[in-house]
Amino acid sequence: MENLFHRISIRKYLNKPVKKEKILEILRAAMAAPSACNQRPWRFTVVTDREKIRELAAVSQYSVFAAAAPVILVISYRKDCLLPEFAPVDTSAALENLWIETDAQGLGGVWMGVYPRPERMAAVGKIAGLPAEEEAFAMFSLGYPGEETRKHDRFQEEWIRWIE
């Protein structure tokens, strides 16, 4: 629970590589997410190639900072799953798990929106070389935090309605 309130967007990174074991633990957490009919439509592409990272970061004005990240994860989903209309919802759950585990590993990153923008989905899919049955859903930059993380609490009691 602690990590839920400590996770924030980290857009600056130390010049330090991230070990494969840590990335695998982060993806293990992602794959623990719930999904409709347990269809688990998510797939992950781990990018550490500098040129590819630069290309991915250039896809949108909101991801340019990621050019300096040691890793970009491209998160995609399969279009041929049982309930394709739920695939983006399922993959969002995996993203949140992944982000929380990133914080737990002492790392930081940020979700970069790709879905539902068709032009970003096409560009990311092409750069990452995704197979035809997959759709790019999001990118996640990953690295050791080069900025401070702090605990936060955004609880809004007035947003809760009770039907008793």
Ligand SMILES: Cc1cc2nc3c(=O)[nH]c(=O)nc-3n(C[C@H](O)[C@H](O)[C@H](O)COP(=O)(O)O)c2cc1C
């Ligand atoms: C669907 C989604 C798309 C996002 N896209 C971007 C993005 O393209 N670039 C970016 O810098 N941050 C992006 N973010 C991060 C949000 O800006 C950030 O989570 C929000 O401002 C709350 O801040 P926090 O993550 O520090 O709690 C995205 C977050 C979500 C959930």
